[in-house]
Amino acid sequence: MIVKNLNEIIGTERDVHGETWNSRRLLLAGENMGFSMHDTLIHAGTETTMCYENHLEAVYTIEGEGEIQVLPDGPTYPIGPGTLYALNENDRHCLRAKTQLRMVCVFNPPVTGREVHNANGAYPAATVAET
Known part of the structure; x- marks a missing residue:
């Protein structure tokens, strides 16, 4: 059994x-769950363009207000507590935070730990698992 507390992260x-x-990574590839799970904060007043070419992601919003737009010219959806979105087609998207957003993010395949977005807004493909 794996037990974690955000305060320990x-x-x-x-x-x-x-x-x-700010991504607080609760579960990583090295824990062999088949996915990674993150408690993520998106800073108020920011826009983040992403396209996870190597991962699928599901995001559940627990705090804050914002919107997500499918790029280049797709629909825009409001984001707030209780909203889930899943990037099931490696969708290029822009996340706009009106207030600070707090989100639970799940990645498949799992990330290894220190990934940050590259120039395309993606994490690199998983290589070596870290715990």
């Missing part, structure tokens, strides 16, 4: 900071 190497976000 904050301030460690599993607390990864990007330009517009």
